Amino acid sequence: MRKLLNAFFTILMALILVFSLMRLSPGDPVERILGPNATEKEIQVYREQLGLDKSFPVQLSQYLIGVVKGDLGVSLFKKRSVVELLKEHFVPTAIIAFLSVFLSALIGPFLGLYSALKKSRVQDSIIRIISLALLSFPIFSLAPILVLIFSIKWGLFPVSEWGGLDHIFLPVLTLVLPLGSILLRVSRNRFLEEINEPWVQVLHAKGLKERGIHLRVAKACLPTVLTVIGIQLSIVIAGTMITETIFDIPGIGTLLLDGIQNRDYPVVQGIIIYSMLVYMIIYFFFDYLGEKIDPRLKMTYDT
Amino acid sequence: MTRKKLNPEIKWGISILSFYLIWALCGLIYNVVYKGTFSNPYTPYADMKKELLGPFTQNYFLGTDIYGRSIMELLSTGLLYSLSVGLLVTFICCLIGIILGFISVAGHPWLRKISETLTNLIFVFPTILLAIVLLSITGESFGALVLILSLTGWPSYAKISRGETQRIMGLSYVESAKAVGASKWRMFFKIVIPGIFPVLSIHLILGISGVIISEATLGFLGLGGSDFSWGALLSLSKTVLLEAPYIVIIFSLVLAGLIIGLNLLGDGLRDYMDPKS
Numbered sequence: 293m294r295k296l297l298n299a300f301f302t303i304l305m306a307l308i309l310v311f312s313l314m315r316l317s318p319g320d321p322v323e324r325i326l327g328p329n330a331t332e333k334e335i336q337v338y339r340e341q342l343g344l345d346k347s348f349p350v351q352l353s354q355y356l357i358g359v360v361k362g363d364l365g366v367s368l369f370k371k372r373s374v375v376e377l378l379k380e381h382f383v384p385t386a387i388i389a390f391l392s393v394f395l396s397a398l399i400g401p402f403l404g405l406y407s408a409l410k411k412s413r414v415q416d417s418i419i420r421i422i423s424l425a426l427l428s429f430p431i432f433s434l435a436p437i438l439v440l441i442f443s444i445k446w447g448l449f450p451v452s453e454w455g456g457l458d459h460i461f462l463p464v465l466t467l468v469l470p471l472g473s474i475l476l477r478v479s480r481n482r483f484l485e486e487i488n489e490p491w492v493q494v495l496h497a498k499g500l501k502e503r504g505i506h507l508r509v510a511k512a513c514l515p516t517v518l519t520v521i522g523i524q525l526s527i528v529i530a531g532t533m534i535t536e537t538i539f540d541i542p543g544i545g546t547l548l549l550d551g552i553q554n555r556d557y558p559v560v561q562g563i564i565i566y567s568m569l570v571y572m573i574i575y576f577f578f579d580y581l582g583e584k585i586d587p588r589l590k591m592t593y594d595t
Numbered sequence: 596m597t598r599k600k601l602n603p604e605i606k607w608g609i610s611i612l613s614f615y616l617i618w619a620l621c622g623l624i625y626n627v628v629y630k631g632t633f634s635n636p637y638t639p640y641a642d643m644k645k646e647l648l649g650p651f652t653q654n655y656f657l658g659t660d661i662y663g664r665s666i667m668e669l670l671s672t673g674l675l676y677s678l679s680v681g682l683l684v685t686f687i688c689c690l691i692g693i694i695l696g697f698i699s700v701a702g703h704p705w706l707r708k709i710s711e712t713l714t715n716l717i718f719v720f721p722t723i724l725l726a727i728v729l730l731s732i733t734g735e736s737f738g739a740l741v742l743i744l745s746l747t748g749w750p751s752y753a754k755i756s757r758g759e760t761q762r763i764m765g766l767s768y769v770e771s772a773k774a775v776g777a778s779k780w781r782m783f784f785k786i787v788i789p790g791i792f793p794v795l796s797i798h799l800i801l802g803i804s805g806v807i808i809s810e811a812t813l814g815f816l817g818l819g820g821s822d823f824s825w826g827a828l829l830s831l832s833k834t835v836l837l838e839a840p841y842i843v844i845i846f847s848l849v850l851a852g853l854i855i856g857l858n859l860l861g862d863g864l865r866d867y868m869d870p871k872s
Contacts, residue, residue, distance in 0.1 A: 298715075298867060305716050313728050424862070428854040430808045432815045432826065433847035436833050440840050533723070534812060549816070552727055560728070 299572045303565065307359070310564050311352055314557045325369060342368060359565065365558035367551075373561035377547060385536070385543035387460065389528040390466035397521050399468070400475025405510060407476065408483040420480075423473035435466045437540045463539045467532065471524050478520050482513040515582035522578030529574075530567035602867060608860030615853050619678055622671030660828070660842060661835055669850055673825040677853070680741060680810045681803040687745040688806075689799055692752025693791065697783055699753070700760045710753070718750035723812060730818045737821065740813070744806055755798055759791040797865045804857035811850060825850050 304341035309574070322339050330338075339345045346354075358365060407419040429437075441464060442448050463551075486509050495505050533545035544563060551559035635636050659665055699710040717725070725747045733739040763769060769786055777785070814826025821827070825846060832842040 302716055302719055305712075306720055309716075309720075310728065313732060316732055424858055425851070425855055428804075428858055429847065429851045430811055430826075430854070432812065433829055433843075433850055436829075436836055436843045437847055440836065440843070444837065444840070534815065537816075548724070552731060565725070568719065568722075 295576075303568045303572070304369060306564060306568060307356070307561065308352065310561055311355065311557075312580065314555065314560060315348065318408045322368075337426050355561070364562040364565065365557050368556050369554050370556075372558075374558050377559065378544070378562055378566055381542060381544050381547045384541050384572055385529060385532070387543065388463050388467065388532070388535070388543065389525065390409075390459065392464045392471060393521060393525045395464065396468045396472035396475055396524070400472040401479040403472075404476040404479030405483060405506075408480045408487075409506070411484065419476070423476045427470045427473040427477070429470070431466060431470065431532070431534045432538065434469065435462075435535065438462055438466055439538075447578055459539075463535050463541060466539075471528070474524070475517065475520060479513060479517050482516045486512050507552075512586060518578050518582050518585075522574050526571040526574040529570055530549075530563075563571060600671050601865060602863050604859045604863030604865075605867060608856050608858075608863055611852060611856030612860060615674065615678075615856060619674050622668075622675055625668075626672065660832060666842065666845060669823060669828055670825075670846070672823040673828055674849075674853070675825050676737075677748065677807050677810060677823050677825055677850075679696075680737075680744070680866065681807045683741050684744040684748060684806045684810075685799055687741070688749040688752050688802065689795065691745070691749040692754075693756045693788065693795070695749070695753040696756030696758075696760050697787055700764060701779060701782075710849045714750045714753045714757075717747060718754065720747075722747045723809060726809065726813060727816070727818060735818055740819070741812065744809055748802070748806065748809075752795070752798065752802070756791050756795060759794050760787050763787060763790040793868055797861055797868065800857055800864065801861040803831070804854045804861070807850075807857075808854065 322335050322344065326334060326338060336345075344351070355365065360461070362375070364378070366373050367377055369376060403419060403423075407416045410416045426434075440460065442465075448458075492505060492509060495508065530544065531542075533549055534540070536543045536545035537549060544566070547559060548563045550556070551563065647682045660669060694712045695714065699707045699714070702710070726743050729746070730739060733743070763786065769782070772782060772786060810819065810824060811826035811829070814821070814824030814828075815830045817827070817829045817830070829843065829846045829850070832839070832846055836843055
């Protein structure tokens with residue numbers, strides 16, 4: 293309960309922060325909408341229509357009341373409600389996010405486990421070097437290289453359109469490679485850490501088979517791996533601005549970038565609320581899951 | 596007691612980083628001596644040749660980009676830019692982190708509360724988003740970029756140094772120092788800073804690579820504060836992906852190489868300092 297209260301307080305603070313920052317920034321949305329030829333009077337009328345003429349505290353309180361009712365306002369440019377826009381842009385982002393996190397959660401930990409079991413051998417070294425290299429490529433330099441290989445050299449997938457199944461492949465691959473590499477390394481290191489714990493030696497002493505011990509150690513590592521998966525999911529689902537820009541995906545990330553460039557206050561604020569809410573939900577969910585799997589975690593939190 | 600052997604990761608990391616540092620030094624000397632400036636070897640559009648030359652042609656080792664600028668020079672200038680942003684931002688973040696970490700352990704109760712709330716607030720806030728919003732307010736410049744990346748980057752240092760300070764303050768020799776009557780400032784400089792530095796140094800090296808990536812990401816989005824940011828150069832070279840794919844590949848590999856070097860060194864140091872290994 294305390295955690296939940298803290299979470300809402302954090303969202304509120306962040307919202308006020310963004311609200312003030314956006315209004316402090318130079319560049320007037322009204323002038324951008326109407327263009328350079330608009331007269332003073334037109335600008336004034338339009339500003340009143342949008343409610344941007346009122347004082348700062350009034351705007352803020354009106355907005356916060358709206359948020360509580362579930363109304364995030366109307367986009368200044370697209371003339372549509374922010375909730376509607378979010379719903380529409382959520383679909384592509386969610387498809388890419390869930391698919392890439394799912395795949396990396398499938399591949400990463402297993403390769404990590406394999407690498408840990410072959411510690412200090414050739415397989416381990418190769419896996420570690422490749423995963424380090426992959427997670428060192430920033431998305432925006434990885435994506436063009438993948439486009440180069442898959443679209444231009446081999447002509448397999450189209451570059452920047454959104455629609456069919458084959459358009460999903462490249463963006464998902466762009467995300468899976470670094471996400472999977474991080475998971476791989478986390479699970480490998482965690483496994484090697486846990487396998488030296490005293491309780492594992494007790495299992496050895498009791499005469500359990502190697503395979504059984506490895507399974508139990510792997511289970512003990514699961515909460516850490518799940519936490520990392522949760523963090524990854526919350527980051528990716530909040531909109532992967534770079535990936536979406538490169539591959540022209542009409543997702544949350546592109547919406548946000550447009551919103552910032554156009555000073556579309558309600559859109560940016562809406563996305564902040566959305567991404568923080570998603571973060572909190574996913575955080576609590578994976579926290580709960582981790583405690584279910586490993587009851588020891590609950591005890592350490594209580595202290 | 597025998598000294599622990601350095602693991603191969605540290606050795607490789609140091610070799611790669613030395614290569615980049617020597618390169619940066621040569622680039623700096625070249626820029627200052629031949630071009631007479633530090634950060635901008637090309638006055639805007641003055642040297643434009645409107646011609647894209649391939650690698651190993653004429654006088655250009657790696658060829659030129661779409662504006663006819665030597666890619667080798669662009670890379671060197673970008674490296675100087677990346678490194679100076681990375682080092683400066685990490686240093687500032689680390690400083691803020693250490694101080695706030697100490698305050699949230701040893702300060703007044705209400706100071707503790709404030710510093711913790713502030714840390715958590717900025718920690719959960721999407722860094723790159725905050726940076727973009729802030730950069731659109733301040734406009735793009737080197738100073739603004741450093742300031743903003745520092746403002747958004749310090750919470751992880753504060754969290755680590757808070758945990759470490761807490762651990763150190765519980766050690767028995769700190770109790771004796773307290774009993775002797777050491778002041779808070781004395782404890783901070785003589786006990787806390789030397790105590791937390793080993794753990795923080797690992798995070799510091801990984802932090803530099805994080806800052807370099809953030810800086811390049813902002814550059815890629817056109818908010819980098821310099822035309823010579825590797826991110827900006829990459830986004831420019833992406834426009835000729837079909838005609839001259841090697842430009843994108845060169846920029847990507849050079850950027851990734853620096854990050855790989857930093858990550859190797861950071862990972863290696865973590866293994867090296869782990870008492871269990």
